[in-house]
Amino acid sequence: EAQVTQNPRYLITVTGKKLTVTCSQNMNHEYMSWYRQDPGLGLRQIYYSMNVEVTDKGDVPEGYKVSRKEKRNFPLILESPSPNQTSLYFCASRRGSEQYFGPGTRLTVT
Amino acid sequence: AQSVTQLGSHVSVSEGALVLLRCNYSSSVPPYLFWYVQYPNQGLQLLLKYTSAATLVKGINGFEAEFKKSETSFHLTKPSAHMSDAAEYFCAVTTMNSGYSTLTFGKGTMLLVSP
Numbered sequence: 658e659a660q661v662t663q664n665p666r667y668l669i670t671v672t673g674k675k676l677t678v679t680c681s682q683n684m685n686h687e688y689m690s691w692y693r694q695d696p697g698l699g700l701r702q703i704y705y706s707m708n709v710e711v712t713d714k715g716d717v718p719e720g721y722k723v724s725r726k727e728k729r730n731f732p733l734i735l736e737s738p739s740p741n742q743t744s745l746y747f748c749a750s751r752r753g754s755e756q757y758f759g760p761g762t763r764l765t766v767t
Numbered sequence: 768a769q770s771v772t773q774l775g776s777h778v779s780v781s782e783g784a785l786v787l788l789r790c791n792y793s794s795s796v797p798p799y800l801f802w803y804v805q806y807p808n809q810g811l812q813l814l815l816k817y818t819s820a821a822t823l824v825k826g827i828n829g830f831e832a833e834f835k836k837s838e839t840s841f842h843l844t845k846p847s848a849h850m851s852d853a854a855e856y857f858c859a860v861t862t863m864n865s866g867y868s869t870l871t872f873g874k875g876t877m878l879l880v881s882p
Contacts, residue, residue: 690869697776699857699874700811715869747810749870754799754818754861756870758811 659684661759663748669765670738678733678762680748688751689731690715691723693744694761700747706731738766769794771860773873781881786830786845788876790858793839799861800841801870802832806854814856817841828852853880 661682670676682689690705692715702715706725720742722734731750735742743766748759774789792798802814815826822834832843841858855875861868 692872697874700872702869702871705869751870754816754868755813756801760810 659757661748661750661757663746663759663762665762666760667763669767671767672739673737676735676738676764678735678746678748678764680731680733680759681729682731682748682750682757683729684750684752684757685728686750686752686757687728689725690749690751690756691721691731691733692747692749693717693742694747695744703733703746738764740766742766769798769860769871771858771871771873773856773858773876775876776874777877777879779879779881780848782850783847786843786848786852786878788843788856788858788878790832790841790843790873791839792841792858792860794860797836799868800832800834801859802826802830802841802843803857803859803872804828804854805857805875811857814843848878848880850880850882853878 664679687708691703692700694700701717703721704723706712712723746762749756770793772791800817803811804814805811814830815824817824817834825831830845834841855877857875858873859870
């Protein structure tokens with residue numbers, strides 16, 4: 658089954674404790690991206706990647722890092738999480754005009 | 768940069784009534800436009816998309832949207848609402864950024880359906 662997977666689905670952590678949210682797709686898509694969803698703000702793009710070793714900032718990149726060492730994986734790294742990064746995060750991959758979303762990761766930073 | 772405006776953060780309809788969710792976009796070039804639906808505690812699911820073909824686009828679950836270039840609109844409609852349509856709906860537009868297209872979302876409209 659073609660899909661985008663994310664782990665973990667739920668995470669509660671404390672300020673400053675580094676964490677990584679993994680994202681993997683099995684569709685051989687070149688383009689992948691991360692979004693955060695906040696009430697009243699819709700989805701905002703954090704980072705995107707056009708291919709292996711090619712990444713660029715989206716609209717809200719501050720406080721996040723990404724890497725793309727393999728085509729299928731695109732992890733999101735929070736080096737020092739802060740409470741304002743409490744949000745619902747979605748990974749997505751794309752071929753052509755259609756984007757496929759993962760199930761989401763709900764992150765709470767206390 | 769392109770942008771999307773969804774009019775109304777919440778829309779309430781009765782079961783069986785017409786659903787109309789509004790979306791306007793800003794674009795200097797022909798866009799690709801999308802509607803996504805998000806059911807409670809779930810991810811985003813593509814409802815329909817416009818990619819420069821027919822201006823009236825039919826999607827899943829009886830939804831459709833019409834691309835109107837003169838009005839820069841891409842409103843989502845469904846003739847008769849069902850309780851199961853209660854969800855949040857997002858309009859999105861492609862944005863060209865450094866030669867690659869990115870997807871810009873509206874802020875979403877929560878559809879409430881009452882019996």
